[in-house]
Amino acid sequence: MNKRVVAVLLAGVMAVSTLTACGSQKTEETAAPEEPQVENDGQETSDSAYPMTFDNYGREVTITQKPQKVLTLGPNCTELFAALGLGDYVVGRSLINHSRGPLPEYADVVDNIPELNYSSATREAILTSGADFIYALDWEISDEGCNIEEVESYGMNVYVNSATTLEEQYQEILDIGKIFGVEETAEAFVEDQKTRIAAVQEKVKDQEPVKVLVYDSGNDGVFTCSGTNFESLLVGFAGGDNIFKDLNEKQWVTVSYEEVLARNPDVILIHDYDSPSVEEKIQEIKSNPTLSQLDCVKNERFATITLESVLAGDRMAYAVESMASEFYPELFTK
Template sequence: MKKNLFAISIILMLTLTLSACGSTAPSAQKTPDSSVTETSQNSSKEEGEYPMTFNNYGREVVINTKPQKVLTLGPNCTELFVALGLTDHIVGNSLKNHSRGPLPEYAKEFEKIPELNYGSATREAVISSGADFIYGLDWEFGGDSLNTDELETYGISTYMNSATSMEEIYQEILDIGQIFGVTDKAQAYVEDQKARISAVQEKIEGKEAPKVLIYDSGNDGVFTCSGVNFESLLIGMAGGENLFGDLTEKAWITVSYEEVLAREPDVIVIHDYDSPSVEEKIAEIKGNDMFAQLDCVKNERFVTIELESVLPGNRMAYTVEKLAKGFYPDLFN
């Protein structure tokens, strides 16, 4: 009898122990989801809730309060702020030498914006501006000019404009909208861009893509853009094919006139900004013995586009529409 009671006691103890282990195991294994980043957590914040954290192309940008004084370094950056109704936040802009002026609908607002520097922003001008936030083209930073770490010590947060895909520029727009409390306006702007681009692509569907040479300038060769340049993406969405889209080592490249001749472009897209003028660039092209052999030059298949229109910002749909009309004039006229 004692042996039986002892055996029963052992069995009861083992049963209780196993039950306890089974009830605690799941909670002991539960750990935070390490895949959730600060950026994705921030996206769930209510409008106007700070601090906000963003992953800006590998840089962590923390916004503790809504910025009040903004520098927009680049015409595309400035116009995006105007398009989102944020003109009054801008205390200075730069790179007007890379611009042919705003789109007509934004001209009145642009008159209110002070000029920080006509060309690239200088360190001295930025630091003395009183700004607390910069939205600027990535080429305005680095080297001996603007250092984002140094700017932080002056209380200036920096969000770089550096998109190479539509997803990235749309995210930039949404991030700016969140930072400045205009999320609905930013979302609506993105949706409008998508709809307008889709309308163009539906119209050109099935058409053979013309081979497009982007002509920024010429001297010892042609300064053009590669397949990793944002402009190459816009060319493709407008139904064209970048003549040098297979080159991907860097965004801007110089190619020889012989190579252009060998690839036989169907259309030449000419950048319009600063100097020389578009008319002078066309004269350069027509006066070049190599270019003169091309059918597109003989037939004057030139499409002009403002340089700021091929940078990531607010003009994606505008640019796709304008380029498509140049590539397929019969279809759109």
């Protein structure tokens, strides 16, 4: 075999080897982990849509690409992701102890999301989670535990849930929808909330507002919500009047039993979460020398609401409907 033929054959072998190597490289790239497959009603967010910048209660949040691993710190935050069809993105949730469980329509999604922490999320759990985005109740991510600056230094974007008005919460929902490319779903969800709340308001508009004491717990007084608390807003939309709405320094306040007696509520709205139970709280109220003097206690005018239902999130309409049906049972009997 002459040298010319040998050279041609060698060139052919090298060419085949090169093509084979490229084919192997392409196969490895194709086998890379896929992004979460999430139902989004055909909506798409192209890479060109990023970066996105949002005003999150005075903080500027810039999203450079669609998040892939999310922590939802608070049952309201978790359920909102489920409501928007984004449950597959969530790799950890917290404050399960503040929940009586998700609404039935979201139960399958929420129950399949791993627990980051049963109670409040710990600093270590957050920082080692591998998440790239956090949607958190404002009191779940603070200087007392893992603060925003530290989390961001680990490459996690933080969007804080801190709404005190319906419009603020609607904007949070629309922002989450935009970040994850489900804007139409978010817009439809907001419109549904508005329609349902308006229907309740129409039904109770001619009624005298019911004076409401929100009873979270009692010890050296009653731990209740102030006028700046999102729950106070929901009570108002349900036809109630928070008797401590004039207190505005903090969202949660402790008031004396004597002050409750002086303001004389028509109904006591009791928070339902892990412990103590609603039944135990009612017994506390009935056995209290001061609270037992209230007419609403003598007449057993107690209403209940699960704690996650009065946090800003996906349950605004649900909470308003539930409370109104207890404030005005005669209007909402089927």
